[in-house]
Amino acid sequence: MALQAATPEDLHAASREALRHRWLGAAGATALSVASAWAGALPVFHPLSDWFEPQSAGTLAAAAFGYAGLIVLVTSWWRLGCLTASGPAVSGHEMVVTLCWWAAPLALGAPMFSRDVYSYVAQGAMAARGWDVYAGGPSSLPGPISAGVDWLWRDTPAPYGPVFVWLAAHVLRLTGEHVLAAVVGMRILAVSGFALIVWAVRRLAVAAGRCEAGALWLAVLNPLALVHLVGGAHNDAVMLGLMLCGLVLARRGRLAWGAVLITLAMLVKVPSGFALLFLIPPQIGGRGGPLRRAAVVAAAAAATTVVTTAVLGYGYGWLSALGTPATSPGLLSLTADAGNVLGALLGPLGLAAPLGVAAAIRTAGVAAAVVALPFWLWRMPRLGPERALGAALLTVVVLAPAVQPWYFLWGLLPIAVTAPGGRTRARLAAASVGLVFVVFLRGQAPGAAYAACCCAGVAAALVTLYRFDPVAGSTWRLALTHRRSVRRLSRPARDA
Numbered sequence: 001m002a003l004q005a006a007t008p009e010d011l012h013a014a015s016r017e018a019l020r021h022r023w024l025g026a027a028g029a030t031a032l033s034v035a036s037a038w039a040g041a042l043p044v045f046h047p048l049s050d051w052f053e054p055q056s057a058g059t060l061a062a063a064a065f066g067y068a069g070l071i072v073l074v075t076s077w078w079r080l081g082c083l084t085a086s087g088p089a090v091s092g093h094e095m096v097v098t099l100c101w102w103a104a105p106l107a108l109g110a111p112m113f114s115r116d117v118y119s120y121v122a123q124g125a126m127a128a129r130g131w132d133v134y135a136g137g138p139s140s141l142p143g144p145i146s147a148g149v150d151w152l153w154r155d156t157p158a159p160y161g162p163v164f165v166w167l168a169a170h171v172l173r174l175t176g177e178h179v180l181a182a183v184v185g186m187r188i189l190a191v192s193g194f195a196l197i198v199w200a201v202r203r204l205a206v207a208a209g210r211c212e213a214g215a216l217w218l219a220v221l222n223p224l225a226l227v228h229l230v231g232g233a234h235n236d237a238v239m240l241g242l243m244l245c246g247l248v249l250a251r252r253g254r255l256a257w258g259a260v261l262i263t264l265a266m267l268v269k270v271p272s273g274f275a276l277l278f279l280i281p282p283q284i285g286g287r288g289g290p291l292r293r294a295a296v297v298a299a300a301a302a303a304t305t306v307v308t309t310a311v312l313g314y315g316y317g318w319l320s321a322l323g324t325p326a327t328s329p330g331l332l333s334l335t336a337d338a339g340n341v342l343g344a345l346l347g348p349l350g351l352a353a354p355l356g357v358a359a360a361i362r363t364a365g366v367a368a369a370v371v372a373l374p375f376w377l378w379r380m381p382r383l384g385p386e387r388a389l390g391a392a393l394l395t396v397v398v399l400a401p402a403v404q405p406w407y408f409l410w411g412l413l414p415i416a417v418t419a420p421g422g423r424t425r426a427r428l429a430a431a432s433v434g435l436v437f438v439v440f441l442r443g444q445a446p447g448a449a450y451a452a453c454c455c456a457g458v459a460a461a462l463v464t465l466y467r468f469d470p471v472a473g474s475t476w477r478l479a480l481t482h483r484r485s486v487r488r489l490s491r492p493a494r495d496a
Helices: 008-039 056-085 092-108 116-128 162-175 179-207 212-219 223-231 236-251 255-266 270-279 290-312 334-346 354-378 385-399 405-416 422-436 448-467 475-495
Strands: none
Touching: 008 056, 008 092, 008 223, 056 092, 056 212, 056 223, 056 422, 056 448, 092 179, 092 212, 092 223, 116 162, 116 179, 162 179, 162 290, 179 212, 179 223, 179 236, 179 405, 212 405, 212 422, 223 236, 223 405, 223 422, 236 255, 236 270, 236 385, 236 405, 255 270, 255 290, 270 290, 270 354, 270 385, 334 354, 334 385, 354 385, 385 405, 405 422
């Protein structure tokens, strides 16, 4: 049955509803940003800083306030997605404006949900001093720079490529090793990468013939992307921005330049290098056969790696440091969890050493992820290049020995540019919401009181939104009211 075209009145009403969700989400992002100044991932030393750590009562209140804002942001995003799923009611330009209102408060707040930005600062300081970041950890640095680094990474080498080390070193040369200024510099770097992501998502969605607004909603307005790439200032923003821009160039027939950008992304963080394989089939760009394309991609990648490494002068030590994240796999790593459980079961029986079993299963997971890549290349003609790449990167993340919530953006963003609908869209959106709440605002394991206040903030926001919805007349509210009416009308019939 054909769908009826939307009338101008319907489009105007949908635009007004999208505007309400924009302001509601901006309010939630602002609340989260304000709370981060007390309950976020704050620096250890903070002279003359607006990011400070007051008494515990203020921290706990800020945690509750911040999580209430996070719920408001997530709810606004979800409702906006329901609006975009119903048709072309919201334009891509309107989504970009909404993104600016949501991202700006997070860009002005303190770091949140992770302390990785302090590791970037410390590694940049080491490189600026001429030290080898691949030979030792930030603990060799004195004072506040190393004090802010999470204790897990103070004695570990940098697992990042020479491009990111070079960028971090220049940030520290500009800021003079002042921690607050250096964090701001890293945030600017992450926001720049996020801007590249936005630009590339819009172009790839148009090139794939998909809904631009739907792609932007799932990719960049996604709270998982906002709180980690913008709020957390992760270098994944730079990696993903370069990788997606490389895909745009390849789509436009500039295969060699696309491979150059993706190689630069790989020299920020290695996982983006898998995208080079998906430039070889002719489905993207459409010029030349597979052998010729493979030769062009290989030559461009090799030349970029050699020249960049020689010019920057940091060598190839990053290859030996790629296993650094595996020293703290986290609860999301299925292979690490399975290895630990199996090792704990077999160890007391004397059948195998627990550490050996855990290491073997992690290695098997990496091997399985590599073996899965040809399968997704084989599926590329049916799925399309971006969706096949996204599925491959999600497979890598699921089977990796170390997984963090923002790693799922590696695969989510390429899939999102195809603006999937139905179950795929719903599953990706639900997974994004769940992953937002995996780590805490302070970026470390919280105490019982902090966790309880976070839960209280979530509960208070949910109850308030349920009882006093500020977006009056929204399609979400009308559907909820309709369900309540149906339940009330059906109750006498059941009692009879």
